[in-house]
Amino acid sequence: MAEVRTIGSLPVPNVQALAGTCNGSDEQIPERYIRTEATCEEVISNYHGDMAIPIIDLNKLLSPQSSEEECVKLRSACQYWGFFQLINHGVPEEVIENFRSNIIEFFSLPLDAKKEYSQLPNSLEGYGQTFVFSEDQKLDWGDMLYLQVHPTDSRDLRFWPTHPASFRQSLDQYSSETKSLSLCLFEFLAKAVGAEPESLLGIFEEQPRGMRMNYYPPCRQSDKVIGLSPHTDVVGLTLLLQVNDVQGLQIKRDGKWFSVDALSGAFIVNIGDTLEILSNGKFKSVEHRAMIHPNKERISTALFHYPRDDLLLSPLPEFVKDGKVNYRSISYNDFMMQFFNQKRDGRNRLERLKLEQ
């Protein structure tokens, strides 16, 4: 991760403050936030059955009677959707609730108090906005707080809020309670395609994890803005939590956007670019975006799981049983540099590595 931290993002306005001044329907939204594509693409909502994001039950994965059947569902979810909702995940409700209420309280602090934790010019961590590459780039209708949470000695406490007073503790608890869950998921993902569980653990166990807390203010003209631009996650796996039960996540499938109806208490898990390559394309890193509510704020968190940074990113032999390698190799650091030097065109980044079949 060392190189990544040296790359700077261009400064842009705080969106929560901006929303406070131009949220009236007749007020002008600054041009850089107006997204014409938001209205012209088809969005599917209220769908059911095969058209809904699969629900995976961790209890069923763990129980010998049902494990095999649930593994088949897991494999198909990761292959066709790149996303699933995880229930019975075992992370104590109290841990999630404390973390949730602390995040809500943090984002409701006055701007000056939050700015004590502002991103520095050459750092990704802290309170601010998502990465901005150029002066003419369209901007997202959202703010965020990004923190490196693991390993514990990599934490930069300058960016860890001390208000609310229990924030650091609740974040620490959330991070440690989700750690074994994530390892368990990596094991089942390997098993689901007949690979040794250690194949993915060797790459992700004890490796960096980063927590992004996303804050999306309401916007009366919500159909004109986008909370988080379409992207794929560059990492291995992401654990998403809807913090305040306001929906807004959409994922792309067959050229259409599907609204995700997040189950209360479930995690939404998604495959990132790194795992798509490692799995030789057996799992898909799928484009997703966050949309805005006209009169309610929305808060979500994403816990990103990074691989070892000395990794030569290429399909793992155990995932290439038929002998056909689908992606070119690239060092993980080069792959990350591409991510930070180019627009967040995740699918293109992956397409460039695909080998002709």
Ligand SMILES: O=C(O)CCC(=O)C(=O)O
């Ligand atoms: O807000 C959401 O639901 C999605 C967040 C997300 O995709 C991300 O932080 O990478």
Ligand SMILES: [Fe+2]
């Ligand atoms: Fe994402």
